[in-house]
Amino acid sequence: MRLLYFAWLKQKTGVTEEEVELPGEVTKVSELLDWLAGRGEGYAEALANRKTIRVAVNQEYARADDPVKDGDEVALFPPVTGG
Amino acid sequence: MRLLYFAWLKQKTGVTEEEVELPGEVTKVSELLDWLAGRGEGYAEALANRKTIRVAVNQEYARADDPVKDGDEVALFPPVTGG
Amino acid sequence: MAVRVQREDFDPGAEIAALTAGNTAVGGLAVFVGLVREMAENRQLSAMTLEHYPGMTEKMLERIEAEAKERWPLEASLIIHRHGRLEPGERIVLVAAASPHRDAAFDACRFLIDWLKTQAPFWKLEEDSKGTGTWVEARESDEEAAGRWQ
Amino acid sequence: MAVRVQREDFDPGAEIAALTAGNTAVGGLAVFVGLVREMAENRQLSAMTLEHYPGMTEKMLERIEAEAKERWPLEASLIIHRHGRLEPGERIVLVAAASPHRDAAFDACRFLIDWLKTQAPFWKLEEDSKGTGTWVEARESDEEAAGRWQ
Numbered sequence: 001m002r003l004l005y006f007a008w009l010k011q012k013t014g015v016t017e018e019e020v021e022l023p024g025e026v027t028k029v030s031e032l033l034d035w036l037a038g039r040g041e042g043y044a045e046a047l048a049n050r051k052t053i054r055v056a057v058n059q060e061y062a063r064a065d066d067p068v069k070d071g072d073e074v075a076l077f078p079p080v081t082g083g
Numbered sequence: 084m085r086l087l088y089f090a091w092l093k094q095k096t097g098v099t100e101e102e103v104e105l106p107g108e109v110t111k112v113s114e115l116l117d118w119l120a121g122r123g124e125g126y127a128e129a130l131a132n133r134k135t136i137r138v139a140v141n142q143e144y145a146r147a148d149d150p151v152k153d154g155d156e157v158a159l160f161p162p163v164t165g166g
Numbered sequence: 167m168a169v170r171v172q173r174e175d176f177d178p179g180a181e182i183a184a185l186t187a188g189n190t191a192v193g194g195l196a197v198f199v200g201l202v203r204e205m206a207e208n209r210q211l212s213a214m215t216l217e218h219y220p221g222m223t224e225k226m227l228e229r230i231e232a233e234a235k236e237r238w239p240l241e242a243s244l245i246i247h248r249h250g251r252l253e254p255g256e257r258i259v260l261v262a263a264a265s266p267h268r269d270a271a272f273d274a275c276r277f278l279i280d281w282l283k284t285q286a287p288f289w290k291l292e293e294d295s296k297g298t299g300t301w302v303e304a305r306e307s308d309e310e311a312a313g314r315w316q
Numbered sequence: 317m318a319v320r321v322q323r324e325d326f327d328p329g330a331e332i333a334a335l336t337a338g339n340t341a342v343g344g345l346a347v348f349v350g351l352v353r354e355m356a357e358n359r360q361l362s363a364m365t366l367e368h369y370p371g372m373t374e375k376m377l378e379r380i381e382a383e384a385k386e387r388w389p390l391e392a393s394l395i396i397h398r399h400g401r402l403e404p405g406e407r408i409v410l411v412a413a414a415s416p417h418r419d420a421a422f423d424a425c426r427f428l429i430d431w432l433k434t435q436a437p438f439w440k441l442e443e444d445s446k447g448t449g450t451w452v453e454a455r456e457s458d459e460e461a462a463g464r465w466q
Contacts (some may be wrong), residue, residue: 007367008451009440056437061373073454075369075437079454082366082397082438083268083409083429090217090289091301123274139287141224158287162304165216165247165288166200166259166278166418169348179329189431190354190404196425197347199332203416204340254340268429269461274421275346311419 001071005046006077009053012046016022022070029055030064032074052078084153088129089160092136095129105153112138113147115157135161140159167235169227170246171218178260185242192241194268196275198261200205204254206302212295216249219287223247230281233264237265237277245278247288274289277315284312317387319377320396321368335392336414342391344418346425348411354404356421356452362445366408369437376418380431384413387465388420388426395428397438424433427465434462 003018010016026035033055037047047053055062056075068074093099106134109118116138120130130136137160147157151157170176178199186192202214228243234243242264252258261282263274290302320326328349352364377395384393392414402408406412411432413424440452 004369004439006369007441053438056369056372059375072444074373077369077437078439078451080437081434081440081452081454082436083370083458087219087285089219090291124198139219142219142225159189159220160219160287161289161301163284164290164302164304165218165286166283166308177329178332179327182328182347186349186405188405192351195348195351197332198418198422199336199347200347200418201336201342201345202340203343238325254438255336255338266355268348268350272348272422272426279418281399281436297440307419 001068002073004075006072006075008048008078009076013042022068027067027069028064029057029066029068030061031070054079084151087156087157087158089158090162092159094130096125105151110150110152111147112140112145112149112151115151137162167231167242168244169224171223171227172248173250175248175257176246176260178257180258181244181246185244185262186254189241189249189264191266192264193266194271195262195264196271196305197239197273199257199277200257201262201281202252202254202258203268206292209292210295211254211292213251213293215251215291215293217289219251220298222287226286227282230278233281234274234277238263238265238274239267240265240270240274243274243278245282247282251288270296280315283308304315317381318391318394319374319379319381321373322396322398323329323349323400324345325398326396326410327406328407329395331410332394332412335394335412339391339414342414343416343417344421345412345414348425348429350409350429352404352406352408354420356442358446361404361442363401363403363443365401365441365443367439368399369382371427372437376436377432380428383431384424386426388413388415388416388424389417390420390424393424394434397432397436399438430461430465433458
């Protein structure tokens with residue numbers, strides 16, 4: 001799975017983009033966030049407040065219960081502020 | 084009094100602009116229109132349907148009961164259609 | 167704040183650039199440009215002639231602009247309206263409003279054109295391909311649009 | 317119908333002229349231009365950096381534009397959004413909608429910017445005079461504005 005981080009999620013994790021291999025028990029967005037939060041202090045901090053995080057799976061907005069799988073492109077970012 | 088006519092009011096009266104002397108009994112907009120309607124066929128036709136006529140006295144929109152007097156600039160025109 | 171009534175065309179790009187040039191308080195600029203359509207209510211037009219009431223026109227446009235400035239926090243605004251004979255595709259009118267905030271810019275811009283359409287003394291004479299001229303009748307929908315702002 | 321995400325500036329005049337050139341079905345063109353303000357919530361800004369998600373950004377903008385086209389009779393539309401570092405007074409975004417009718421042009425234009433603000437993956441980092449960067453937080457008022465069109 002390809003993971004992308006934007007805005008302060010990129011700053012807090014210190015990661016712009018990474019390839020990860022999903023553990024078998026991670027099958028949906030909420031489980032992915034739980035698993036990521038356990039990968040280190042920066043991740044834990046970045047993911048502390050789930051309300052402030054938006055997730056896109058393969059460039060489509062996704063919800064906590066939406067499925068994820070190896071091969072997906074998953075992006076984590078705060079609510080958008082363009083325009 | 085200076086009278087101005089615009090759009091189809093100009094076409095029907097055949098007049099762009101004229102100077103008239105008001106009879107003493109003409110003191111308000113509705114009386115002015117009545118008097119003008121009696122000045123000839125073109126005027127009568129132009130003023131037949133009062134609902135389609137707007138009046139400005141000294142470049143301010145005026146109502147039937149608003150006063151008019153010698154020296155005023157009075158314009159007659161249909162509802163506006165610019166923009 | 168400016169109002170112009172003119173025969174000649176205008177350059178929307180230059181106008182809107184000048185409107186906000188050097189003003190870093192502007193966050194949003196809303197612009198409306200009205201153009202002559204070739205079809206009007208299923209009739210093919212070859213041209214349109216805009217008549218106006220010199221003097222009163224400028225006065226009403228200035229009042230409309232002043233009213234917009236009263237209602238919204240505007241940094242700049244502009245109304246340009248042409249008169250005379252215009253062919254399909256030609257620009258008729260430009261209204262613009264610049265504000266720190268986008269909603270104010272949009273609302274003020276729409277107010278300007280809605281009120282202009284019911285308050286400013288302009289009249290359109292449509293000309294069809296045979297050269298027959300027809301005075302455009304005021305539309306109720308324009309009155310309703312202006313009524314939004316009462 | 318066009319969408320552009322770019323680093324470089326754009327020329328609003330040239331863009332809106334091209335949008336309606338030769339199209340005599342257009343009666344009204346509504347345009348919104350968003351600019352970098354010097355003051356944001358009482359803080360003085362020296363610059364703003366716009367980050368975006370290449371690929372998804374274009375996809376979302378195209379979807380927003382298609383949705384506008386579904387809802388209103390549009391002859392043309394355009395969305396241009398810049399990214400990277402921008403200083404006060406610089407243009408950020410342009411949205412435009414052209415229609416036979418003015419109300420449709422206005423509504424579509426406002427819809428485009430309202431939805432863009434809540435759907436398109438852009439993030440603003442504000443930079444103050446000391447060079448301190450602060451990520452802008454999403455505003456509830458933007459959610460509400462987008463909600464108008466639900």
